[in-house]
Amino acid sequence: MTPVVALAVFVVAFFFIATEKADKVKVVLIAAGVMTVLGLTPGAEVFFSEHEGIDWNVIFLLLGMMIIVGIIKQTGIFDFLAIWAAKKSRGRPYRLMVMLMVITAVASPFLDNVTTIMLVAPVTVVVCNRLRFPAQPYLIAEVLASNIGGAATLIGDPPNIIIGSRAGLSFNDFLVHMAPIVVITFIAFVALTRVLFRKALRNESAHIDEVMALQERRAITDPALLARCLGVLALVVAGFALHSVLHVEPSIVALVGAGVMILVTRADVNDVMGEVEWPTLVFFGGLFVMVSGLVHTGVIESIGEWAVETVGNDYVTAATGLLFGSAVLGAFFDNIPYTATMAPIVEGLVEGAPDPGTGQALWWAFALGADFSGNGTAVAASANVVALGIAARTGHPISFWQFTRYGIVVTVLSTLMAWAYVLLRYFT
Incomplete structure (x- = not known):
């Protein structure tokens, strides 16, 4: 009965998150507490276990990048990029x-994709405010694009x-x-957005003349500070790209980069910490504990073993099952x-x-399903949660x-395209 109880707690919590009948941070904390009290989680191991606990690499990667973005924001670079983008688009929503x-x-x-959203989302909000556009459609489109684009490389998406x-x-x-397949899928997605967001893309901005008159260079309040920030950011990006060579986790790169940026910019720590999205970090912690209950009680493993037994030696079916199964399950259980x-099952x-x-x-079918599942729901990927917090x-x-x-529409489209790609490239 233990797996049934764990699944029931998770489903109830997910219901409240999905229907927004209660604050999502409160929901995950209560659900995580209930699972812990009932003995459904691995106890203290939830803080240490790599497979049955909180993924601190994700938590600290987010914390480090939130600090970095908070300091960069002080230079005025986001206003600069927002004015530049608004002028280049000439107030045309789709462009x-x-x-x-x-x-x-x-x-x-x-x-x-998480870091990218942290950098691009603030710019998006500013440019939409300038043009009097609703920011929500643009932020949603960016998150969907980030989850598609991030699938292209080893470091682009946590899965x-x-x-x-492992492989x-x-x-x-x-x-x-x-x-x-990421490039092909992204092109199809760009075309699809014209239909998906057609209501939000109808009217051009009536304030474009006001924006065109702005001088974006004046938005940079401290060029020297900006130069130091960009220098540190470049090192952080290099650290991300070389992390597998250096054998340093991306979370460590982000935290060290945050510390270095505080030092070289002499930023006020209290001001910087005020820029951190603490509710988002707490939400992730609670969500990881909830999922650990499903892992610890064997719910997810049972689903995986059932899938393995079902496909047998039919590897076309196995690839199909991994792709579509990951797209569905990853959307509800967080793809990380x-x-x-x-x-291990794969x-x-x-x-x-x-x-x-x-x-x-x-492996590629599994990766595509897990990556593209990130667009399935608002809590399916780290980038989604971060964007909603911003x-x-x-x-x-x-x-x-x-x-x-x-997200569901985009996930269905991308998964079908990925399925065709896997069949044509590896099994035809």
């Missing part, structure tokens, strides 16, 4: 959306880091196998802990494959269903 999506999708494979480590896949392996839990499937090529096809804080709240109704 602006495409510009922001392209910037996000190109940056995500190299910065990781890829987990898969790469021994390199940065170049991800580029060769994942980047082609889901990937960590399923990776490894077992791969070991029984008749040849290395078929085994790798299973939106709420800046006065442009996005509800669970406002995000999810777009």
Whole structure:
């Protein structure tokens, strides 16, 4: 009965998060507390276990980047980029959306999608405020673009880091196998946004003349501070790109970068800490504890073993099951802990494959499903939660269903395209 109780607590909590009948931070904390009291979590191990506990790499990566972004914001660079983007778009909604999506999708494979959203979302809010556009559609489109773009590389999306480590896949392996379908999917997504957000893209800004008269250079309040910030940010990005060579976790890179930036800019620590999205970090902590209950009681493992038994030696079906199963489950259980839990099961499937090529096809199907599942719901990926936190804080709240109704459509499209890609490239 223990797995049933764990699943019941999770489903009830997810219901309250999805319907927004209660504050999501309160919900995850109460649900995590109930699971702990009932003995459904691994106890103190929830703070230390790599597979059954809180993923501190995600928490500290977010904390470090929030500090970095908070300091960079003081230079006026976000206002500069917002005015520049508004002027280049000339107040045309769709052109602006495409510009922001392209910037996000190109940056995500190299910065990781969470970091990219932290950098691009504040710019988006400012430019939408300038043009009197509702910011929600643009923020949602950016998050969807970041989850697609981040799938292209080893460091672009957290599930890829987990898969790469488990399967021994390199940065170049991800580029060769994942980047082609990511590019194709992103192009289709850009075309789809014209339909998805058609209501928000109808009217051009009536304030473009006001924006065109602005001088973006004047937005930079401290050029010397900006130069120091960009120097540190460049080192942080290099650290992300080389983390597998340096054997340093991205979270450590972000935290060290945050510390260095505080030192070189002489920023006031109290002001900087005020920029951190603490409710978002607490939400992630509670969510990880909830998922640990499903892992500890064997719920997710049972689902995975059932899938393995079902596919048997039919590896086309196995790849299909991994792709669609990951797209569905990852959307509801958060794709990071889901990937960590399923990776050993996939490894077992791969070991029984008749040849290395078929085994790798299973890993790529798993990676595509896990990555694209991040668009499924508002809590399916770290970037989604971060974006919703920024939106709420800046006065442009996005509800669970406002995000999810777009995300489901994009997830279905991207998963179908990924399925066709896997079948054609690896099994035809």
